[in-house]
Amino acid sequence: KRNQEDLSKLNASVDELDPKAFSSKNFADLPLSQATSDGLRDSHFETLTDVQARAIPLALKGSDILGAAKTGSGKTLAFLVPVLEKLFRAQWTELDGLGALIISPTRELAVQIFEVLRKIGRHHTFSAGLVIGGKSLKEEAERLIRMNILVCTPGRMLQHLDQTAGFNGDNLQILVLDEADRIMDMGFQAAVDALVEHLPTSRQTLLFSATQSKRVSDLARLSLKEPEYVSVHEAA
Ligand code: ADP
Ligand code: MG
Numbered sequence: 651k652r653n654q655e656d657l658s659k660l661n662a663s664v665d666e667l668d669p670k671a672f673s674s675k676n677f678a679d680l681p682l683s684q685a686t687s688d689g690l691r692d693s694h695f696e697t698l699t700d701v702q703a704r705a706i707p708l709a710l711k712g713s714d715i716l717g718a719a720k721t722g723s724g725k726t727l728a729f730l731v732p733v734l735e736k737l738f739r740a741q742w743t744e745l746d747g748l749g750a751l752i753i754s755p756t757r758e759l760a761v762q763i764f765e766v767l768r769k770i771g772r773h774h775t776f777s778a779g780l781v782i783g784g785k786s787l788k789e790e791a792e793r794l795i796r797m798n799i800l801v802c803t804p805g806r807m808l809q810h811l812d813q814t815a816g817f818n819g820d821n822l823q824i825l826v827l828d829e830a831d832r833i834m835d836m837g838f839q840a841a842v843d844a845l846v847e848h849l850p851t852s853r854q855t856l857l858f859s860a861t862q863s864k865r866v867s868d869l870a871r872l873s874l875k876e877p878e879y880v881s882v883h884e885a886a
Contacts, residue, residue, distance in 0.1 A: 656684070661739060669707035669878075674698075680706060683738045685773035686731060693769045699724035705880045706731050709856055714874040717858040718866075719882040725858045726766050729826045732856065733799065734771055736824045742798055744777055748817075750799040750824045751849070753842065755832040757782040757803055763828065764801045771799075781807050791817065804833065804841040811848040819849045824856070827873065830866045831859040839869070846873055 663681030674680075675698050677690050690696075698706070701719040709715055709732035719725055733750045742749045752767075754760040760782050767778055779793055781802035791814040794800070800807070810817055825846075827833060833842060855874050859866050862881065870877060 657739065657741070664710055667707055667710060669711050672703065672707040675703060681710065682731065682735060685738065686734050686770065688773045689770035692772070695727065695770070701725055701880060701882045702728045704882065708878045708880065710735055712854055714854060714877040715856045715880055716870050716874060716877040717856070717880040718860070718862045721860050723882060725828065726763055727770070729828065729856045729858060730763070730767055730770060733824055733826065734774055736854065737776055737798060738774065740823055742776065744796055744798065746798065747821050748797060748800060748819055749821065750826070751807070751819065751822060752799070752801045752826040752828060753804055753807065753833065753845070754801060755803070755829050755836050755838065757784070759829060760801045760803055767799065767801065781810060787813065804838040804845060808841050808845050811845065822849045822853050824854045825849060825873070827857045827869070829859060830857050830869055831861045831863055834863070834865040834869060842869065843872065
């Protein structure tokens with residue numbers, strides 16, 4: 651009962667949020683679940699970076715996002731906070747299966763994202779896993795089936811969606827493509843196209859890159875619906 655009241659309050663705060671007018675630089679001024687707020691506080695994140703201040707309010711409202719900001723600008727939290735909030739507000743449980751998928755170009759980057767997720771998500775009850783190969787497909791498959799949030803590389807993830815019985819992306823709420831420019835540079839276009847075919851079009855999609863290139867806009871055209879553009883440049 652208490653939790654239901656908290657959730658209604660949170661939903662009302664998100665309804666009231668005007669993403670274009672949001673001008674605070676503090677995580678505390680965003681309508682976030684207690685669990686996410688506690689995770690951010692534990693990790694000593696208090697002040698929003700520019701890309702976070704612009705992208706998180708839009709993403710909390712459910713918009714698709716095409717974000718570009720240089721390396722080191724804080725893109726990881728710009729998508730991990732909305733991922734946690736999306737599933738929290740949907741009251742996602744282990745029984746609901748895969749709710750969020752985060753695609754990274756390399757295993758190393760996937761591991762880094764996963765570590766940040768574990769830190770800021772520690773007060774949530776979601777299950778989360780990495781799908782980056784290195785183990786047998788079968789070993790990975792057994793753990794995968796119960797996961798709510800997966801951080802993956804494109805090729806390995808596609809293999810599971812094609813081959814792992816009892817595993818699918820039919821309920822997916824939110825898809826993230828991180829380092830979309832590198833995903834394209836590394837030749838993963840076909841794998842990402844095929845992955846997206848396994849996912850419902852009703853999902854929210856957040857696409858981030860360090861650069862804006864023609865190939866990123868090609869990928870965006872295929873995966874985003876009326877995206878909000880968030881582009882953060884260095885002051886000259
Ligand atoms: P990007 O993906 O844009 O290259 P990261 O998300 O990896 O950037 O963040 C770069 C660094 O900035 C990391 O060390 C991260 O912990 C730190 N960082 C990100 N957001 C914040 C924040 N709001 N406050 C303080 N440090 C932050
Ligand atoms: Mg990054």
